[in-house]
Every structure is written in C-alpha cells, then in structure tokens.
Amino acid sequence: MKALTSDRIKIPLGFWAGLHQLGIAPHDVARKAGLPLTIITESGVTTAQYFTIWQAYSDLIGDNSQGIIKLVTAFETAKYPPSVLATYHARDYRDALNRMVRYKQLCPPESLHITEEGENCVIELNWLTTEQHGPPMLVGITLAYLLELGRRGTGQPLTAKLVEFSQPMGDVQALEAYFGCRVRVGAQRNRLTLHRIDLDRLFVSYNEELLEILSPVLDRSLDEQQRRRSICEKVKWILKRSLIGGRPDIHTVAKELGMSDRTLQRQLTVENTSFKHLLTQVRHEQAREYLADPSFEIKEVAFLIGFEDQNSFYRAFRLWEGDTPSNWRIANLTNSTEK
Known part of the structure; x- marks a missing residue:
C-alpha cells in the first residue's frame, strides 16, 4: 500500500476483493467501522481509519x-x-x-x-x-x-x-x-x-522482465519518501527498531542510512540535535509507552529500551520524570481509569 502522505494509506482493491470472496460486503465493513462508504473508493485513509477498518473486519468475521x-x-x-x-x-x-x-x-x-x-x-x-x-x-x-x-x-x-x-x-x-x-x-x-x-x-x-520495470519505480518512490523525511525522523525510526536488549551506536545507525558517522552527526547538528539526545528521547518515549501497559514488568521495560540492568533504568527514569517507574505507572494508570 503506497503512502500518499505520512498518514494516508491506500487500501488495494485486492483487500475488498478478498472480503467479497469471503461473503463480506465492503459497505458492511464501512458501516461497522463507522466510516463513510466513500472509503471503499477514496485515494487514501488515515492510520486511525485503517486500524478501524481492520477491527471492523475482525468483528464481522467473529474469530481472529x-x-x-x-x-x-x-x-x-x-x-x-x-x-x-x-x-x-x-x-x-x-x-x-x-x-x-x-x-x-x-x-x-x-x-x-x-x-x-x-x-x-x-x-x-x-x-x-x-x-x-x-x-x-x-x-x-x-x-x-x-x-x-x-x-x-x-x-x-x-x-x-x-x-x-x-x-x-x-x-x-x-x-x-x-x-x-x-x-x-x-x-x-x-x-x-x-x-x-x-x-x-x-x-x-x-x-x-517484470522486476526490471517495477524495481526502479519503487526504488525511486522510496528514495523520494526518505528524502522528504528529516534525518531526525529517520534516526528515531531506526533506534525504535533496534533498542531491544542493547544500545545501538551511531556507527550502526549511520551504516543503515548509508553514510559515515561524521556525516550523520553533521546532519543532526544542522537540525539542532545530536545522536545522544535522540537516543535518550527515544528511550524516554518508549519507556512511557511500555509502562502505560501493565502487562510489562519493570525489568522487561528496562530490557526493551536497551538498559542492561534495572538500576540503570531507574536512575535514567528519575532524571526524565522526577519519579520512579513504579510510581509513575501507578499514577498514570490511576488517572486513565478515572477518566
């Protein structure tokens, strides 16, 4: 599915055709999702709408x-x-x-x-x-x-x-x-x-022969999309993928981006940031996300965001939030329940 913008998703005709083969009418999916029937023919939907469509299909079929x-x-x-x-x-x-x-x-x-x-x-x-x-x-x-x-x-x-x-x-x-x-x-x-x-x-x-036609077009589309994204966005995206159980370094990220360490650091400086700052930012964001899910134990959260031991995670989290991960979780889960 080709992205039209950062949050527009093209739903292929094959999806609707597949539903039809299963005896599920596309308009039933749209109604179940609470979306207008035009989504079936629209050029793109938002991420939230995309997820709602999949959930509607799940509800209609009855069993995942x-x-x-x-x-x-x-x-x-x-x-x-x-x-x-x-x-x-x-x-x-x-x-x-x-x-x-x-x-x-x-x-x-x-x-x-x-x-x-x-x-x-x-x-x-x-x-x-x-x-x-x-x-x-x-x-x-x-x-x-x-x-x-x-x-x-x-x-x-x-x-x-x-x-x-x-x-x-x-x-x-x-x-x-x-x-x-x-x-x-x-x-x-x-x-x-x-x-x-x-x-x-x-x-x-x-x-x-078909690949010789398709590959250059797809590669150009991908290159254009990546050029439109800031270097900060690219680095954060790679870091989020690579955090689990370790601490990705600038060399690893630069290699994936196809540039030298020095070039990456220079481009980050132009965007008024640094690799160290982005790594800390990603860890902080991911920590808050995982802690908001009570199914994750604190030690698991530490591992998932790249800390080798729980104590190091506790010290870092205190700097970020001024509180322990346990207290932050209790406070935020309580607040979300009261809303």
Whole structure:
C-alpha cells in the first residue's frame, strides 16, 4: 500500500476483493467501522481509519484466527499494488522477503525487520508510530502473508518454526495448523521465525522482465519518501527498531542510512540535535509507552529500551520524570481509569 502522505494509506482493491470472496460486503465493513462508504473508493485513509477498518473486519468475521487464515489464502496477487507484485515475482524467498521489508517502508503504519542467524530467519513486526498499535487481525494477516508469500512463490507447503503474538489471536490450534508450528500468544513481540534454509528456495513465479520495470519505480518512490523525511525522523525510526536488549551506536545507525558517522552527526547538528539526545528521547518515549501497559514488568521495560540492568533504568527514569517507574505507572494508570 503506497503512502500518499505520512498518514494516508491506500487500501488495494485486492483487500475488498478478498472480503467479497469471503461473503463480506465492503459497505458492511464501512458501516461497522463507522466510516463513510466513500472509503471503499477514496485515494487514501488515515492510520486511525485503517486500524478501524481492520477491527471492523475482525468483528464481522467473529474469530481472529479464522479471519487471518481465510483472507490471507483468498487474496488475488494480480489485484495487489506493485510493491506486492515485486515480492511475488522475486528470484527466491530471501529476495522476496528483503523486498517486502524494503518496500514496506512505502506502506505505513507497519514496519518489518529481518534477521538471519544460525538456522533461523526472524521477521519482527513493529509500528512506525508509538501512539497507536494495530489490531490483532492486522498483525496476524501481516505475519501470515509472509509465509503465504513463500508458499505461493516456491509452490511448496512451507512451514514456520515459531510464531509469536503479543495479543490474543483466537483459535490458536487453527493458527498452528496453518503455520505448521507452535504459536505463542502474550509474547513481548510480534515475530515470525522461519527455517533459514527455505530462503534459498527459488520462486516458480520469478519474472525478471517484470522486476526490471517495477524495481526502479519503487526504488525511486522510496528514495523520494526518505528524502522528504528529516534525518531526525529517520534516526528515531531506526533506534525504535533496534533498542531491544542493547544500545545501538551511531556507527550502526549511520551504516543503515548509508553514510559515515561524521556525516550523520553533521546532519543532526544542522537540525539542532545530536545522536545522544535522540537516543535518550527515544528511550524516554518508549519507556512511557511500555509502562502505560501493565502487562510489562519493570525489568522487561528496562530490557526493551536497551538498559542492561534495572538500576540503570531507574536512575535514567528519575532524571526524565522526577519519579520512579513504579510510581509513575501507578499514577498514570490511576488517572486513565478515572477518566
């Protein structure tokens, strides 16, 4: 889905066509979401509307697991945008996944991060904004599609190694049957773990000529979008993805941005900030978000924002808020309950 602005999302025709195949009329989804019928044909919706549409689909289908499996297997590739076609016609599964991660940047609000290590390939789903997290149905569809992509591209009944969801997803056994592996709910992160060996499998749908047409156009769109974003926004986005369990340094971030440490620091200075300041700002923002969720223990919050021990986190949080994480959580949860 191509982003029209920072908060406009194009819903592909394939989404509505998939719903129609499941016996769900698009106008029913619009009414359930409390949105005008024009969203079906509009050029774009806001992030909030996008999430509401997915929640409406979830409510109409009745069970997240069935909604995930039915829709992801019903979609018609030909009715999806160029960013999806470019993954389906990739050379092999690894190429397809890397293209998906890259071109997903054109499709807010989801963000994907892929890591290959040992026998595993782990793909983690994050959000471009910390204020809103997508509904469980959208999370499930996103991870299920990554496996479905491999199955369709290779023509093989591929299975995952592990699937992790942070929220309840309905019938877990049905999801385990679809993914072919154990499914964990209540996890800290939303992740799909694949067999790394499967990434070398060639795609029977590989189309070199089509890729030669699509890739330059998509790459130009992505480059233009990234140029429009300030360097501060880019750094903060990378930091939010990379905080868990460690402290990303300026060299790592600069490398991902394709520039030297010195160039990055110079550009940040032009925007009246520094790498150290942005790192502190991101940690502070993420700490407040995680603490507002009572399901996270304090020690987990410390780990998630890159502190090696809980005491260091306590000292930093006192500097930020003038109070301990525990007291801040109690006060803010109480205030939100009273509203």
